[in-house]
Amino acid sequence: MELTLWTYEGPPHVGAMRIAASMEGVHYVLHAPQGDTYADLLFTMIERRGCRPPVTYTTFQARDLGGDTADLVTRTIADAVQRFAPEALLVGESCTAELIQDQPGALAAGMDLGGVPVVSLELPAYSKKENWGAAETFYQLVRALLRPQMPPPGQPRPDPGRWRREGRRPRVNLLGPSLLGFRCRDDVREITRLLASHGIDVSVTAPLGARPADLERLPDADVNVCLTPEVAGTACSWLERSFGMPWVRTVPIGIRATADFLREIHGLLELELPPELVPDAGGACEAERRSQLPWYSRSVDSTYLTGKRVFIFGDASHAIAAARIARHELGFEVVGLGSYSRERAREVRAAAREFGLNALITDDYLAVEAAMAEAAPELVLGTQMERHSAKRLGLPCAVISAPLHVQDVPAHHSPQMGWEGANVIFDAWVHPLMMGLEEHLIGMFRHDFEFVDGHRSHLGEGTASPGTPAAATPPAQTFSTPLQDLSPADAAEALATTVAVAEAFAPAGGAPEWTADGEAELNRIPFFVRGKVRRNTESFARDRGLVAIDAETLYDAKAHFSR
């Protein structure tokens, strides 16, 4: 048993629902009690879908358990096939049904369903989670639909350069984009456009928008592009083993990653590399100028971004990409990197080592919050939960990864991938810091008579000065209605947490104490570097065995660190 207050990922059958709901012509019969129907709202509310997810639940009750729940399963399957006439049927169970062992998949296999392909899903609810469930479902569905076409063992691999002989443009599949994934809709559009500009066609995008018949066409492509390893990694690797299809492993998020992605795809397709993609001595290439990010990042107004401390947490793909962009493309300093994707912990750990860090692999949001406080970053890049944690700590934050909120499905085109994705990322990450700069200006002009005292900044009541806890922020609104104002107890609770977290900023016991003039001097330093100065000065004082930090100590430390 493990105590969970909040979870980054749902159970594995929610991953299966994501595949079913992303596709057309697929229906999912889920042996599950009525409460499990909550999952529909993930699609109708967060993704704002105008149709119900294609899922029929058996919604068995306690009184059915004494009788024949298996009969309920077969009735539900028969009704769903008749009502929805799917082109492929997924059959599975949620956590509770797993315990009563009706084996809905086996029951479906024994039914005459008029030749609808049936895929039985076994998704262990007590050991696996949502992304694993999505990956497994996608793989099982691809495998079931392609089994009749599998080449016999020992068959030579298809030649990825065969498009040239066949007198056509090269073709790739984009695999992995799905509903409830981060910005998948826009990434598909962006990457499709990008590949077209290099003369490469997209044959099938799946699961998002694909029909079962499209999955049967997957082997027609020359190469698979694994856009979302969390969802399509398993399927890509099976397609390589069974059909000899090579696959692109680079996830094109960021400038360098997009260029690497294009070079990798050109290599696999045996396409001549255009001069604009040929890297110079420093590894950069001309094509990178298709994005504004490089110039925006080099322009003088971005100088203040140098060395900004950034803490990153999300799914493995987005977190790793974000760390590289932050360090190499924006000139930040990565001070924390972690992921809830346990399946890909090894890759995240390897990436963290590039930055001299130990990766945080956890699905406990409080552990992430504590690590965030500990790292004292100036910017947080995370999921919606990190946005809340950052708000509590008075830190600017941008969301880079699922789990998402309705606001992460914007009306405008807002990809993360490709050249335009890099533009979106530059804006999204720098914006909260710009607001921070405004904060600084507010501080500078505080004493001007025109300035109205009590000006509220975007950070709300809180200040970003470590050691001063931000005031409790009210809860986010429900989908529907602003919750009543916080009760005093809730406010106290929020505040208690804030204080507990903020204490992580405070010097530990036995640490040197700040004198009044030291504290006053510290407060003259702009808030967005104050945390760093406080920490550096304290470690400087500790190293020298000082018990008090006065203004002189602060300047000694400043001199020491600027050497």
Place this chain on the structure above:
Amino acid sequence: MSVSAPSIPTSLSTPPAPEGHEIVRERGQREVFCGLTSIVWLHRRMPDAFFLVVGSRTCAHLIQSAAGVMIFAEPRFGTAILGERDLAGLADANEELDRLVARLLERRPEIRTLFLVGSCPSEVIKLDLAKAAERLNHAHSGRVMVLSYSGSGIETTFTQGEDAALQAMLPLLPDAAASGDSADQLLIVGTLADAVEERLTGLFRRMGIERVRSLPPRRSTELPAVGPGTRVLLAQPFLSGTARALLDRGAELVSAPFPLGVEGSAAWMEAAAAAFAIPESRVREVLDPLVKRGREALAPHREVLAGKRLFLMPDSQLEIPLARFLHRECGMELVEVGTPYLDRRLMEADLSRLPPATRLSEGQDVDRQLERLRAARPDLVLCGLGLANPLEAEGIATKWSIELVFSPIHGCDQAADLAELFARPLRRRERLQVA
């Protein structure tokens, strides 16, 4: 609790369907939350209580999704997620639970009442949480009170979780006779918004009912005594089990429509006053101004709602009193009134105020119900979050039901706000000039 418990509560008694209403009984796919969802408002009501669900990752995901909010501080609910080791018997579930609870109490010293909440998985594997609660009570005696109930979706729907939670608290209610405490009091049962509760309590005092207590209380440890002389007034329509158990403790049940709308709220207060033999003149003195003001406030919303056709999908159990309010006070026509289960005794006063031959449906077969809905093309549908946008996309206006369990909607003073919740989607459609 064994899993063979009936999943739909039996009525206290079964009077015939009043007014010849047509009753459609359906069994099929239900699109309703389970009782765990009640934790979303119960934990806010009792800030010194913690709700620990013993279940799966699905349970944790359900509660955070249904709440629709990200957690803004450490919440006062959580899930003890069962893992494969627990199911394979490699780990002793009871020892695991003890370890987890000890850690939780260490972390949250302010908790006074801990609810162990059963879920579908814990019920199916027959994890005896009642026994676990007894054992933990013994271990943490004097520090925290541990209770258990089931909010599992195989036994409870959405709002029934509160019914189960209150029933778990009942044994702790002091016996009025034994404690020498007077039980001559009005007991309002069912979670109300704090401000509404204060308002209603104040009005009862003005009428001359001195002792007014609430269940659940705001502090989980300040439980009202109960016994002969206690008049139970239900504020919420989903508390059949709690009502029955209070009767067993010698309390009497005040029969009234539920306090939604001006008429319903006034009748609800009048019934309470009658139970205390408050003189009519005193009742009128307090209520008449409220009724007059309430009706005036309702008028603009009635203009929008009158003559519009309403279809209520089964969800929170509030559907029948809402239908009564929206029909009689707002002039809406009722196409179908769905309810997860029908407790005729508790609903009697509301049912008898519905227009003759109203179509009621009990239980659900969601696809067939949607077929009826599409055929009827109502002007407004009350439904859950899984159905609202899909219906809107078909051009049918909706009002989401979950708002009704979070918003202050009870009492004469809130009647206009309640009507406004239903009028708003229609007003919005009037305003919008896009495709």
